[in-house]
Amino acid sequence: MSAFTSKYADELIANAAYIGTPGKGILAADESTGTIGKRLASINVENVESNRRALRELLFTAPGALPCLSGVILFEETLYQKSSDGKLFVDILKEGGVLPGIKVDKGTVELAGTNGETTTQGLDGLGERCKKYYEAGARFAKWRAVLKIGENEPSEHSIHENAYGLARYAVICQENGLVPIVEPEILVDGSHDIHKCAAVTERVLAACYKALSDHHVLLEGTLLKPNMVTPGSDSAKVAPEVIAEHTVRALQRTVPPAVPAIVFLSGGQSEEEATKNLNAMNQLKTKKPWSLSFSFGRALQQSTLKTWAGKEENVKAAQEALYVRCKANSEATLGTYKGDAKLGDGAAESLHVKDYKY
Amino acid sequence: MSCFKSKYADELIANAAYIGTPGKGILAADESTGTIGKRFASINVENVESNRRALRELLFTTPGALQYISGIILFEETLYQKTASGKPFVDVMKGAGVLPGIKVDKGTVELAGTDGETTTIGLDGLGDRCKKYYEAGARFAKWRAVLKIGANEPSELAIHENAYGLARYAVICQENGLVPIVEPEILVDGSHDIEKCAYITERVLAACYKALNDHHVILEGTLLKPNMVTPGSDSKSRAEPKVIAEHTVRALQRTVPAAVPAVVFLSGGQSEEQATVNLNAINQFKGKKPWSLTFSYGRALQQSTLKAWGGKEENVEKAQKAFLARAKANSEATTGAYKGDAQLGEGASESLHVKDYKY
Numbered sequence: 007m008s009a010f011t012s013k014y015a016d017e018l019i020a021n022a023a024y025i026g027t028p029g030k031g032i033l034a035a036d037e038s039t040g041t042i043g044k045r046l047a048s049i050n051v052e053n054v055e056s057n058r059r060a061l062r063e064l065l066f067t068a069p070g071a072l073p074c075l076s077g078v079i080l081f082e083e084t085l086y087q088k089s090s091d092g093k094l095f096v097d098i099l100k101e102g103g104v105l106p107g108i109k110v111d112k113g114t115v116e117l118a119g120t121n122g123e124t125t126t127q128g129l130d131g132l133g134e135r136c137k138k139y140y141e142a143g144a145r146f147a148k149w150r151a152v153l154k155i156g157e158n159e160p161s162e163h164s165i166h167e168n169a170y171g172l173a174r175y176a177v178i179c180q181e182n183g184l185v186p187i188v189e190p191e192i193l194v195d196g197s198h199d200i201h202k203c204a205a206v207t208e209r210v211l212a213a214c215y216k217a218l219s220d221h222h223v224l225l226e227g228t229l230l231k232p233n234m235v236t237p238g239s240d241s242a243k244v245a246p247e248v249i250a251e252h253t254v255r256a257l258q259r260t261v262p263p264a265v266p267a268i269v270f271l272s273g274g275q276s277e278e279e280a281t282k283n284l285n286a287m288n289q290l291k292t293k294k295p296w297s298l299s300f301s302f303g304r305a306l307q308q309s310t311l312k313t314w315a316g317k318e319e320n321v322k323a324a325q326e327a328l329y330v331r332c333k334a335n336s337e338a339t340l341g342t343y344k345g346d347a348k349l350g351d352g353a354a355e356s357l358h359v360k361d362y363k364y
Numbered sequence: 365m366s367c368f369k370s371k372y373a374d375e376l377i378a379n380a381a382y383i384g385t386p387g388k389g390i391l392a393a394d395e396s397t398g399t400i401g402k403r404f405a406s407i408n409v410e411n412v413e414s415n416r417r418a419l420r421e422l423l424f425t426t427p428g429a430l431q432y433i434s435g436i437i438l439f440e441e442t443l444y445q446k447t448a449s450g451k452p453f454v455d456v457m458k459g460a461g462v463l464p465g466i467k468v469d470k471g472t473v474e475l476a477g478t479d480g481e482t483t484t485i486g487l488d489g490l491g492d493r494c495k496k497y498y499e500a501g502a503r504f505a506k507w508r509a510v511l512k513i514g515a516n517e518p519s520e521l522a523i524h525e526n527a528y529g530l531a532r533y534a535v536i537c538q539e540n541g542l543v544p545i546v547e548p549e550i551l552v553d554g555s556h557d558i559e560k561c562a563y564i565t566e567r568v569l570a571a572c573y574k575a576l577n578d579h580h581v582i583l584e585g586t587l588l589k590p591n592m593v594t595p596g597s598d599s600k601s602r603a604e605p606k607v608i609a610e611h612t613v614r615a616l617q618r619t620v621p622a623a624v625p626a627v628v629f630l631s632g633g634q635s636e637e638q639a640t641v642n643l644n645a646i647n648q649f650k651g652k653k654p655w656s657l658t659f660s661y662g663r664a665l666q667q668s669t670l671k672a673w674g675g676k677e678e679n680v681e682k683a684q685k686a687f688l689a690r691a692k693a694n695s696e697a698t699t700g701a702y703k704g705d706a707q708l709g710e711g712a713s714e715s716l717h718v719k720d721y722k723y
Contacts, residue, residue: 154458208366212577219570226616256624259366263652264617295624295652 010222014183018227019266021145022185022262025229026267026297029336030076034271034303035065035364036109036148038081044308046100051316059087062316065307066095068325072102074332079107079148079187079301085139096143107146107187108139110175114152123164126151126171129178136182146185148301149175150230154193155206155238165213171216187269187301189231190214194273195360196238204235204252211260225264231271232257232303234283239274239358246279252288254294270298272305274358280305281334281343288341299339304357306331368580370539377625378586379463379503383587383627384656387695388434392630392662393420394467394506396439403666409675417445422673423557424453426684432695437465437506437545437660438641443497448453452494465504465545468533469537472510481522484509484529487536494540496600504543506589506660507533512551513564513596523571531575531617538585545628545660547589548572552632553719554596558603562611569619583623589630589660590616592642597633597717605645610640613649613657622654629657631664633717639664640693640702647700658698663716 012018025032037045039337042061044051051057062084065071080100085108089093096106110132126149136147151162151168168190176186190210192203211232218225235252237244257268268304272280282304287298300306309331314324334347370376383390384644386429395403400419401411409415420442424430425694436457443466443574446452454464468490471484484507509526511518530546537544547570547577550561569590576583593611603611616627629646633637646657668690693706706712 086594114512205366208577212366212574216570216574219567219619259621260577262618262620263654264614264620293654295622295654342642 012180012224012227017183018185018224020211021046022227022229023266025105025146025185025269026299027076028297029339030074031300031302031335031339032077032079032107032269033065033075033306033332034079034301035062035084035307036079036081037303044327046316047104049311051314051352055083057316058083061314062087063089064321065310065322065328066098068328069092070329071325071332072099072104074336077105077106077107077146079109080144081109081356082345085142085144095344105145105319106143107148108144110135110139110147110179111149117164117167117287118191120161120164121156122153123159123161124152125164125167128182128242129171129174132175132178136179137183139324140183144184146229147179148187148189150189150191152191153206153210155196157197160192160206160210165210165237165295169210169213169217171245172214173221173223176218176223176228177221180191180224185227185229187231188214188218189271191271191273193231194233194236194239194358196242198238199241200235200237200244200248200252203237204256207232207235207256211256215262217354225262226238226266228265230261230265232268232270233273234270239360246282246286249283250290254287254290254292258293259294261296265296265336267297267299269301272301272302272357273362274356275305276356277305277308277353278347281331281347282345284335285343286341287339297339300335302335306335306356309353317340367582368535370538370582372538373582373585375576376538376582380585380587381625383434383463383504383546383628384658385434385545386656386699388432389659389661389694389698390435390437390628391423391433391665391691392444392463392660393423393666394437394439395662397441403670404675407670407674413441415675416441419673420445420453421447422680422683423669423687424456426687429684429688429691430457430702431460432691433462435463435465435504438502439465439467443500444606445500449617458501459573461502464501465500465506466542468493468497468505468537468609469507469548475525478519478522479514479517481512481517481519482510483522483525487529487532490533490536491540494537494542498541502542504587505537505604506545506546506547508547508549510549510551511568513554513556513560518564519567525567525574527568527571530572531579531581534576534581534586535579538582543585543587545587545589546572546576547630549630549632550591552591552594552717554598555598555600556596557599557601558593558595558607558611561595562615565590565593565615566618569615573619573621583621584625586624586626588620589628590627591632592629592646596622605642609631609645609649612646613651613653616655617652619653624655626656626658628660631659631716633715634664635715636664636667636690638713640690640697640706641704643694644697644700644702656698659694661694665694667714667716668712
């Protein structure tokens, strides 16, 4: 095999396949303390541990939500937190048939000599951290690499650095029992058209799979978290069917069938846009040898956050809002979403923030 | 897209898809003059143009055979030859729904500083030659890269050179309307086990698809011609067709993008029957297979035919029957329907392995 033989191989393969179960997807709730602070600020809520804990409890105990999910990505702090009646979040998730995941990267730093391009850090001591997280109940991990489209970007240098960083992270995860989500996000910022995005996405994904092969990663035990192929944020919008066609074609040209599931990031898309685009992909009649699902953060939580606004009396309504988005996206993975989700406050609102830093 | 814009894009995509039609596959009849000479020598036939023409006419006019064939790879000389009654071979093929293909590489040369590893030559003036071949009726091309398994082989250099040579050849073909068959053959020679072959095959194929992406090749307009994943020819272990099928399909799942319409296996040193039985097992294997899995066989389609013919006019009918039997058997294998009941011609079970085979 080109893959190394991890003692966790069977488990990795089973868990990766489970995450791609039709009708399910991932809730990305791994906002770092700094990032969640910005979210909380937007609803006038203080960024203290108890509020962060309360928000996540709201999400994880929302009636009807967990059956729509196969995994939830957590920030380290959350991995060890409990519900108000003392139950560990990871146990609530496990009992709900949801695999706990953990963000393991340590953010981005600029690459010298480039025009603001970055690489992602976090490899030092990663093995030990993964071991610890596995013991705490995590079964998959996430590492976000970031690329941008510009005059001369992404450069060959930045594509190579990010691809090989992802591959090194991926094999270290597998050595320690965690399914690595490989996330090479190409930011939507820019005025380029959809063809440019498609070309760059294909180049980047091809580089990623070469790097994963070089690093002996077991593809059956990985997930891919790519951007959808869309026009740039400053460019005219296109229909979901067009996004679906370009996205699936890019994946057909680069992602080996051994990969069990592709879990899209939502980038700056509104809740409703993200769902409609995912739905269109799953309706497309063409070769798709991997599940196509979601790993949404903002696009699952926006209306929920606005509805909650930090108030105990709003929890029930906020949980309803989350359930609505979870169900809509669950249907989108089956191509059966009818666009009839009760749109919560802000569901159609673009969530794009220029040059977004998590 | 990251692929270049070819004026032939739609045609390339349609032709590549056609070659992968279930029930059909490729006859590799592109033996160079030198190579066909060795075949002829084995049946005591003189290596002159008329005999080379006669053999190919025998094959291409076999009643009922062409329905199982979507493409035939030719050597340059054959592209311009005709039947005894004056009909150009390419017209015989086109009339029967068979795409003519053309071998465009110029053989291998050793890579300095390696232990007998090679690269393939033929890029100089390739564009002009492809144009010419397209005008003569060719619609696909073939270029054979060769790698071997050894203590330190294949080296990173050999993998890189061969992968990038294939990619450059591929895009030049597409610029000129020919579907490129990408053939990175890893020789079966050696005493390694099937796991080793799987590991190497995956590494090599991953390098090929990276190179193809770098060169902006339209994957939907290409074909892949790989070796099956098997133990080495000197290995103590034998592998059942089911095991070969599992390792082969898994290697492809891990490396070949779904955009590639068809994988057309080479037969290497396998006997006619082995090559058919293994292809059959591959098509019976239950797993993700988003590409057609078919054949591009030379020796494994022609061995019994050659022996039956022996260069004699009076044997033509018998020889054609032998060819029809193998063509039909392989056609069934592409749908996993082969029952192992092909009337075995003389030599059908004979291994066709020649150490360090040079075409």
